[in-house]
Amino acid sequence: MSVGGQSRTLEINGLVIGFSDNWGRTMRLDNKVAIVTGAASGIGRATALAMAREGARVVVADINLEGAVLVTDEIIALGREACAIKADIGQREQVNAMVAKTVEQYQRIDILVNNAAYIAFYWDTHFHEMDEEEWDRHINITFRGTLYCCKAVIPHMIAQRSGRIINVTSDAARLIQPKGQAMYAACKAAIAGISRCLAGELARYGILVNCVAPGTTETPGFLAQPSEIIEKVRQLSLLKKVGEPDDIANLVLFFASEEAKYITGQHWSVDGGASSF
Protein backbone atom coordinates (compact mmCIF):
# COMPACT_ATOMS: atom_id res chain seq x y z
CA MET A 1 0.00 0.00 0.00
CA SER A 2 1.33 3.46 -0.81
CA VAL A 3 0.31 6.44 1.30
CA GLY A 4 0.39 9.82 -0.39
CA GLY A 5 -0.90 12.11 2.34
CA GLN A 6 -4.37 12.74 0.95
CA SER A 7 -4.82 9.66 -1.25
CA ARG A 8 -3.81 6.02 -1.13
CA THR A 9 -3.70 3.07 -3.44
CA LEU A 10 -4.19 -0.53 -2.45
CA GLU A 11 -3.05 -3.40 -4.67
CA ILE A 12 -4.94 -6.69 -4.36
CA ASN A 13 -4.18 -9.52 -6.81
CA GLY A 14 -2.85 -7.07 -9.44
CA LEU A 15 -5.88 -4.79 -9.11
CA VAL A 16 -4.95 -1.24 -8.01
CA ILE A 17 -7.65 0.51 -6.04
CA GLY A 18 -7.29 4.23 -5.35
CA PHE A 19 -9.08 5.97 -2.52
CA SER A 20 -8.72 9.20 -0.59
CA ASP A 21 -8.21 9.40 3.15
CA ASN A 22 -11.73 10.81 3.25
CA TRP A 23 -13.12 7.93 1.21
CA GLY A 24 -14.05 10.02 -1.82
CA ARG A 25 -15.51 12.97 0.08
CA THR A 26 -14.23 16.30 -1.22
CA MET A 27 -12.27 18.03 1.49
CA ARG A 28 -13.70 21.44 2.35
CA LEU A 29 -10.36 23.25 2.53
CA ASP A 30 -8.37 21.22 0.04
CA ASN A 31 -4.86 22.77 -0.25
CA LYS A 32 -5.88 26.05 1.37
CA VAL A 33 -3.26 27.73 3.54
CA ALA A 34 -4.52 28.74 6.97
CA ILE A 35 -2.88 30.64 9.81
CA VAL A 36 -4.44 29.97 13.22
CA THR A 37 -3.16 32.10 16.10
CA GLY A 38 -3.21 30.74 19.64
CA ALA A 39 -3.34 27.29 18.07
CA ALA A 40 -1.37 25.45 20.76
CA SER A 41 -4.40 25.07 23.02
CA GLY A 42 -8.17 24.99 23.33
CA ILE A 43 -10.26 26.46 20.52
CA GLY A 44 -7.21 27.30 18.38
CA ARG A 45 -5.91 23.74 18.58
CA ALA A 46 -9.33 22.30 17.72
CA THR A 47 -9.58 24.71 14.78
CA ALA A 48 -6.11 23.86 13.47
CA LEU A 49 -6.90 20.12 13.64
CA ALA A 50 -10.35 20.55 12.04
CA MET A 51 -8.90 22.59 9.18
CA ALA A 52 -6.09 20.11 8.63
CA ARG A 53 -8.58 17.22 8.54
CA GLU A 54 -10.35 19.12 5.75
CA GLY A 55 -7.17 19.36 3.71
CA ALA A 56 -5.76 22.75 4.75
CA ARG A 57 -2.05 23.31 5.25
CA VAL A 58 -2.01 24.90 8.68
CA VAL A 59 0.38 27.36 10.26
CA VAL A 60 0.08 26.63 13.96
CA ALA A 61 1.04 29.99 15.46
CA ASP A 62 1.39 30.56 19.19
CA ILE A 63 3.48 32.37 21.76
CA ASN A 64 4.06 28.87 23.16
CA LEU A 65 6.25 27.19 20.54
CA GLU A 66 6.47 23.88 22.39
CA GLY A 67 2.67 23.58 22.42
CA ALA A 68 2.49 24.61 18.76
CA VAL A 69 4.97 21.89 17.81
CA LEU A 70 2.84 19.28 19.62
CA VAL A 71 -0.24 20.32 17.63
CA THR A 72 1.80 20.30 14.42
CA ASP A 73 2.90 16.74 15.26
CA GLU A 74 -0.76 15.75 15.73
CA ILE A 75 -1.58 17.17 12.30
CA ILE A 76 1.34 15.42 10.63
CA ALA A 77 0.23 12.17 12.31
CA LEU A 78 -3.09 12.62 10.47
CA GLY A 79 -1.16 12.63 7.18
CA ARG A 80 -1.68 16.37 6.73
CA GLU A 81 0.68 19.32 6.44
CA ALA A 82 1.43 21.90 9.12
CA CYS A 83 4.21 24.03 10.50
CA ALA A 84 4.66 25.60 13.91
CA ILE A 85 5.63 29.25 14.24
CA LYS A 86 6.34 31.09 17.47
CA ALA A 87 4.57 34.43 17.36
CA ASP A 88 3.33 36.78 20.06
CA ILE A 89 0.44 38.56 18.34
CA GLY A 90 1.05 41.61 20.52
CA GLN A 91 4.44 42.14 18.85
CA ARG A 92 4.09 43.62 15.37
CA GLU A 93 7.50 42.39 14.17
CA GLN A 94 6.70 38.83 15.25
CA VAL A 95 3.36 38.97 13.43
CA ASN A 96 5.02 40.29 10.29
CA ALA A 97 7.66 37.56 10.51
CA MET A 98 4.91 34.92 10.93
CA VAL A 99 3.17 36.11 7.78
CA ALA A 100 6.45 36.39 5.82
CA LYS A 101 7.40 32.82 6.82
CA THR A 102 3.97 31.55 5.78
CA VAL A 103 4.26 33.16 2.35
CA GLU A 104 7.81 31.90 1.96
CA GLN A 105 6.69 28.36 2.80
CA TYR A 106 3.36 28.20 0.95
CA GLN A 107 3.34 31.24 -1.41
CA ARG A 108 -0.17 32.25 -0.29
CA ILE A 109 -2.54 32.76 2.66
CA ASP A 110 -6.17 31.77 2.20
CA ILE A 111 -7.43 31.85 5.77
CA LEU A 112 -6.53 33.82 8.88
CA VAL A 113 -8.10 32.79 12.18
CA ASN A 114 -7.47 35.42 14.83
CA ASN A 115 -7.99 33.28 17.89
CA ALA A 116 -5.24 34.29 20.34
CA ALA A 117 -6.22 36.73 23.06
CA TYR A 118 -5.09 37.97 26.43
CA ILE A 119 -7.14 35.96 28.91
CA ALA A 120 -6.99 36.92 32.58
CA PHE A 121 -9.61 36.67 35.30
CA TYR A 122 -9.97 39.16 38.13
CA TRP A 123 -13.28 38.46 39.78
CA ASP A 124 -12.57 40.79 42.69
CA THR A 125 -11.57 43.84 40.68
CA HIS A 126 -13.91 46.56 39.50
CA PHE A 127 -13.02 48.31 36.26
CA HIS A 128 -12.02 51.49 38.10
CA GLU A 129 -9.67 49.50 40.34
CA MET A 130 -7.79 47.86 37.50
CA ASP A 131 -4.26 49.07 36.76
CA GLU A 132 -3.94 50.89 33.48
CA GLU A 133 -1.03 48.58 32.63
CA GLU A 134 -3.59 45.77 32.70
CA TRP A 135 -5.88 47.72 30.33
CA ASP A 136 -2.88 48.03 28.02
CA ARG A 137 -2.23 44.28 28.06
CA HIS A 138 -5.79 43.65 26.86
CA ILE A 139 -5.61 46.38 24.24
CA ASN A 140 -2.11 45.52 23.02
CA ILE A 141 -2.58 41.75 22.78
CA THR A 142 -6.26 41.08 22.12
CA PHE A 143 -7.15 44.15 20.06
CA ARG A 144 -3.90 45.41 18.55
CA GLY A 145 -2.66 41.83 18.06
CA THR A 146 -5.72 41.03 15.96
CA LEU A 147 -5.20 44.25 13.99
CA TYR A 148 -1.51 43.43 13.36
CA CYS A 149 -2.48 40.01 11.99
CA CYS A 150 -5.18 41.48 9.74
CA LYS A 151 -2.90 44.24 8.50
CA ALA A 152 -0.13 41.78 7.65
CA VAL A 153 -2.27 39.28 5.70
CA ILE A 154 -4.65 41.64 3.88
CA PRO A 155 -2.16 42.76 1.16
CA HIS A 156 -1.53 39.08 0.29
CA MET A 157 -5.25 38.34 0.16
CA ILE A 158 -5.88 41.43 -1.99
CA ALA A 159 -3.17 40.29 -4.41
CA GLN A 160 -4.86 36.84 -4.57
CA ARG A 161 -8.31 38.43 -4.88
CA SER A 162 -9.58 36.02 -2.25
CA GLY A 163 -9.35 35.27 1.45
CA ARG A 164 -11.19 34.56 4.65
CA ILE A 165 -10.61 36.28 7.95
CA ILE A 166 -12.34 34.77 10.96
CA ASN A 167 -12.06 36.60 14.23
CA VAL A 168 -12.80 34.75 17.44
CA THR A 169 -14.60 37.19 19.71
CA SER A 170 -16.81 36.19 22.65
CA ASP A 171 -20.34 36.50 23.94
CA ALA A 172 -18.61 39.06 26.21
CA ALA A 173 -18.65 41.43 23.21
CA ARG A 174 -22.46 41.66 23.50
CA LEU A 175 -23.54 40.63 27.00
CA ILE A 176 -23.07 42.17 30.42
CA GLN A 177 -20.13 40.40 32.06
CA PRO A 178 -19.22 39.63 35.67
CA LYS A 179 -16.94 42.05 37.51
CA GLY A 180 -13.39 42.17 36.18
CA GLN A 181 -14.18 41.45 32.54
CA ALA A 182 -14.76 44.98 31.21
CA MET A 183 -11.50 45.32 29.29
CA TYR A 184 -11.74 41.80 27.86
CA ALA A 185 -15.32 42.51 26.74
CA ALA A 186 -14.38 45.92 25.32
CA CYS A 187 -11.56 44.48 23.21
CA LYS A 188 -13.79 41.70 21.88
CA ALA A 189 -16.48 44.28 21.00
CA ALA A 190 -13.82 46.39 19.26
CA ILE A 191 -12.77 43.37 17.19
CA ALA A 192 -16.41 42.78 16.22
CA GLY A 193 -16.72 46.44 15.18
CA ILE A 194 -13.63 46.48 13.05
CA SER A 195 -14.56 43.13 11.50
CA ARG A 196 -17.76 44.62 10.10
CA CYS A 197 -15.81 47.53 8.61
CA LEU A 198 -13.20 45.22 7.11
CA ALA A 199 -15.97 43.10 5.60
CA GLY A 200 -17.21 46.27 3.88
CA GLU A 201 -13.76 47.40 2.73
CA LEU A 202 -12.56 44.03 1.51
CA ALA A 203 -15.64 42.53 -0.17
CA ARG A 204 -14.57 43.97 -3.55
CA TYR A 205 -11.41 41.84 -3.37
CA GLY A 206 -13.26 38.63 -2.60
CA ILE A 207 -12.16 38.68 1.04
CA LEU A 208 -14.83 37.68 3.55
CA VAL A 209 -14.61 38.67 7.20
CA ASN A 210 -16.73 37.10 9.94
CA CYS A 211 -16.66 36.68 13.70
CA VAL A 212 -17.32 33.62 15.81
CA ALA A 213 -18.39 34.39 19.37
CA PRO A 214 -17.90 31.44 21.70
CA GLY A 215 -19.87 31.18 24.87
CA THR A 216 -18.17 29.42 27.71
CA THR A 217 -16.10 26.62 26.25
CA GLU A 218 -14.19 23.92 28.06
CA THR A 219 -10.57 24.78 27.26
CA PRO A 220 -7.43 24.95 29.42
CA GLY A 221 -7.93 28.74 29.52
CA PHE A 222 -11.50 28.40 30.76
CA LEU A 223 -10.69 25.71 33.29
CA ALA A 224 -8.36 28.15 35.05
CA GLN A 225 -11.49 29.78 36.53
CA PRO A 226 -12.91 28.91 39.99
CA SER A 227 -15.30 25.94 39.95
CA GLU A 228 -18.26 27.99 41.25
CA ILE A 229 -17.93 30.31 38.23
CA ILE A 230 -17.78 27.30 35.91
CA GLU A 231 -20.99 25.95 37.43
CA LYS A 232 -22.69 29.35 37.17
CA VAL A 233 -21.92 29.71 33.45
CA ARG A 234 -23.01 26.13 32.80
CA GLN A 235 -26.44 27.11 34.13
CA LEU A 236 -26.56 30.17 31.82
CA SER A 237 -26.60 27.98 28.72
CA LEU A 238 -30.03 26.84 27.53
CA LEU A 239 -28.47 23.43 27.05
CA LYS A 240 -27.10 23.47 30.62
CA LYS A 241 -23.58 22.66 29.53
CA VAL A 242 -20.49 24.47 28.34
CA GLY A 243 -19.21 24.13 24.81
CA GLU A 244 -16.46 21.87 23.58
CA PRO A 245 -13.61 23.35 21.51
CA ASP A 246 -14.86 21.42 18.45
CA ASP A 247 -18.25 23.18 18.70
CA ILE A 248 -16.47 26.47 18.04
CA ALA A 249 -14.02 25.04 15.52
CA ASN A 250 -16.93 23.74 13.43
CA LEU A 251 -18.30 27.25 12.86
CA VAL A 252 -14.83 28.65 12.12
CA LEU A 253 -14.37 25.85 9.60
CA PHE A 254 -17.73 26.65 8.01
CA PHE A 255 -16.82 30.35 7.61
CA ALA A 256 -13.55 29.29 5.98
CA SER A 257 -15.24 26.89 3.56
CA GLU A 258 -16.88 27.32 0.16
CA GLU A 259 -20.24 26.73 1.86
CA ALA A 260 -19.93 30.22 3.38
CA LYS A 261 -19.00 32.02 0.14
CA TYR A 262 -22.00 34.37 0.40
CA ILE A 263 -21.59 35.26 4.08
CA THR A 264 -19.58 38.23 5.31
CA GLY A 265 -19.77 40.85 8.04
CA GLN A 266 -21.46 38.42 10.44
CA HIS A 267 -20.97 37.80 14.15
CA TRP A 268 -22.42 34.45 15.19
CA SER A 269 -22.51 32.95 18.66
CA VAL A 270 -21.80 29.32 19.53
CA ASP A 271 -22.95 29.19 23.12
CA GLY A 272 -25.71 26.63 23.67
CA GLY A 273 -28.23 29.47 23.57
CA ALA A 274 -26.67 31.49 26.41
CA SER A 275 -27.02 34.75 24.44
CA SER A 276 -30.66 34.11 23.51
CA PHE A 277 -32.14 35.62 26.66
Ligand SMILES: NC(=O)c1ccc[n+]([C@@H]2O[C@H](COP(=O)([O-])OP(=O)(O)OC[C@H]3O[C@@H](n4cnc5c(N)ncnc54)[C@H](O)[C@@H]3O)[C@@H](O)[C@H]2O)c1
Ligand atom coordinates in the same frame (compact mmCIF):
# COMPACT_ATOMS: atom_id res chain seq x y z
N1 LIG B 1 -12.90 29.20 26.44
C1 LIG B 1 -13.90 30.05 26.55
O1 LIG B 1 -14.80 29.91 27.41
C2 LIG B 1 -14.00 31.24 25.61
C3 LIG B 1 -15.20 31.97 25.59
C4 LIG B 1 -15.29 33.06 24.74
C5 LIG B 1 -14.23 33.39 23.91
N2 LIG B 1 -13.09 32.66 23.94
C6 LIG B 1 -12.01 33.06 23.06
O2 LIG B 1 -11.50 31.95 22.36
C7 LIG B 1 -10.12 32.15 22.07
C8 LIG B 1 -9.32 30.95 22.53
O3 LIG B 1 -9.51 30.76 23.92
P1 LIG B 1 -9.23 29.36 24.66
O4 LIG B 1 -10.25 29.25 25.71
O5 LIG B 1 -9.06 28.29 23.65
O6 LIG B 1 -7.84 29.71 25.37
P2 LIG B 1 -6.59 28.81 25.78
O7 LIG B 1 -5.97 29.52 26.93
O8 LIG B 1 -6.96 27.38 25.96
O9 LIG B 1 -5.65 28.95 24.50
C9 LIG B 1 -5.16 30.22 24.13
C10 LIG B 1 -3.88 30.02 23.31
O10 LIG B 1 -3.44 31.34 22.92
C11 LIG B 1 -2.05 31.42 23.13
N3 LIG B 1 -1.69 32.82 23.35
C12 LIG B 1 -1.89 33.58 24.45
N4 LIG B 1 -1.38 34.80 24.26
C13 LIG B 1 -0.85 34.82 23.01
C14 LIG B 1 -0.17 35.80 22.25
N5 LIG B 1 0.08 37.02 22.75
N6 LIG B 1 0.23 35.48 20.99
C15 LIG B 1 0.00 34.25 20.49
N7 LIG B 1 -0.62 33.26 21.17
C16 LIG B 1 -1.04 33.56 22.42
C17 LIG B 1 -1.79 30.57 24.37
O11 LIG B 1 -0.43 30.16 24.45
C18 LIG B 1 -2.74 29.39 24.12
O12 LIG B 1 -2.12 28.40 23.36
C19 LIG B 1 -9.74 33.47 22.76
O13 LIG B 1 -9.83 34.51 21.82
C20 LIG B 1 -10.81 33.63 23.80
O14 LIG B 1 -11.02 34.98 24.17
C21 LIG B 1 -12.94 31.59 24.78
